[in-house]
Amino acid sequence: QSVLTQPPSVSAAPGQRVTISCSGSSSNIGKNLVSWYQQFPGTAPKLLIYDNRERVSGIPDRFSGSRSGTAATLAITGVQTGDEADYYCGSWDTNLYASVFGGGTKLTVL
Amino acid sequence: EVQLLESGGGLAQPGGSLRLSCAASGFSFDTYAMTWVRQAPGKGLQWVSTLSGSGDTAIYADSVEGRFTISRDNSRSTLYLQMNNLRAEDTAIYFCAKVPISEVVTHYFPSWGQGALVTVSS
Numbered sequence: 001q002s003v004l005t006q007p008p009s010v011s012a013a014p015g016q017r018v019t020i021s022c023s024g025s026s027s028n029i030g031k032n033l034v035s036w037y038q039q040f041p042g043t044a045p046k047l048l049i050y051d052n053r054e055r056v057s058g059i060p061d062r063f064s065g066s067r068s069g070t071a072a073t074l075a076i077t078g079v080q081t082g083d084e085a086d087y088y089c090g091s092w093d094t095n096l097y098a099s100v101f102g103g104g105t106k107l108t109v110l
Numbered sequence: 111e112v113q114l115l116e117s118g119g120g121l122a123q124p125g126g127s128l129r130l131s132c133a134a135s136g137f138s139f140d141t142y143a144m145t146w147v148r149q150a151p152g153k154g155l156q157w158v159s160t161l162s163g164s165g166d167t168a169i170y171a172d173s174v175e176g177r178f179t180i181s182r183d184n185s186r187s188t189l190y191l192q193m194n195n196l197r198a199e200d201t202a203i204y205f206c207a208k209v210p211i212s213e214v215v216t217h218y219f220p221s222w223g224q225g226a227l228v229t230v231s232s
Contacts, residue, residue: 047220091217101156
């Protein structure tokens with residue numbers, strides 16, 4: 001059971017916009033910054049977004065992050081087949097005094 | 111370029127021990143905290159432990175507290191994870207990751223190793 005809650009899967013047609021949600025609480029997303037990771041099968045996670053909305057150098061501006069209250073969202077515009085991967089949100093939990101992740105969301109590009 | 115290379119994974123029996131290593135290069139190792147994150151087969155990411163850059167502050171997930179010990183040798187730019195009293199549920203790929211600051215409180219992990227597989231089975 002992950003501390004942060006993500007939908008198990010989302011899907012979109014090529015070229016469409018898709019969003020992935022990440023729900024937390026006042027002890028994590030509500031007061032701490034959020035990050036997003038992309039993971040292809042058999043590879044290590046790759047940081048996409050940090051500090052809620054800052055893109056890592058080299059990440060296309062098709063990827064964007066936002067936070068509102070105790071929830072965060074990763075948006076991907078102009079989805080491509082190469083974006084098919086698992087996406088994870090992460091943050092810090094002040095009460096647990098621990099780093100926390102969401103359970104992951106599998107993006108399927110139809 | 112930051113490079114992290116894990117080693118030491120393998121098969122262990124329940125109740126047994128293993129020690130993972132993570133050799134780091136491309137950055138000033140003692141300036142940054144380091145962490146271990148694991149991923150059970152077909153499952154999501156689970157944070158395991160983080161150690162400060164100086165090595166004087168370590169934090170652990172409840173599931174491994176008292177069984178795992180994180181440590182580092184800054185002279186060798188190497189991070190370790192000593193895993194004792196292993197359980198079947200510890201079976202996972204273990205990734206080491208760099209923290210962007212020297213303290214253990216962190217919101218993200220910018221660099222990851224390729225992972226080491228640990229299998230706990232009789």
